[in-house]
Amino acid sequence: MKDLTLTEEMVLLAVWKLKDNAYGVTIRKQVSRSTNRIFPYGTLYSVLDKLTKSRFVTKRVSDPIAKRGGRSRNYYTITPDGISALKEAMRLKTSLWDEKTIQALSKN
Numbered sequence: 001m002k003d004l005t006l007t008e009e010m011v012l013l014a015v016w017k018l019k020d021n022a023y024g025v026t027i028r029k030q031v032s033r034s035t036n037r038i039f040p041y042g043t044l045y046s047v048l049d050k051l052t053k054s055r056f057v058t059k060r061v062s063d064p065i066a067k068r069g070g071r072s073r074n075y076y077t078i079t080p081d082g083i084s085a086l087k088e089a090m091r092l093k094t095s096l097w098d099e100k101t102i103q104a105l106s107k108n
Helices: 004-019 026-036 041-053 080-097 101-105
Strands: 059-061 072-076
Touching: 004 026, 004 041, 004 072, 004 080, 026 041, 041 059, 041 072, 072 080
Parallel strands: none
Antiparallel strands: 059 072
């Protein structure tokens, strides 16, 4: 399985957290809120495209929103492979950031 980049991990985690409400605007807000940084739409859609091609998320197009000029939304859902990728990323970070390392770094 391919290792996730940090950006892919952030987006994938946002999709997982948002469940049935994961579309561009809400994903961007979730990532921006979690990181306290502005997250560009160009980066977001590039990452979502990669995650879709890697089969870590699926995409479905909604019916147009029920208001004048309403547009369709692309909703994203995490797949079992996406959940496995998140678990592996968490396992890797946990092994890197063991208690000894955290304590030693805190002293500097």
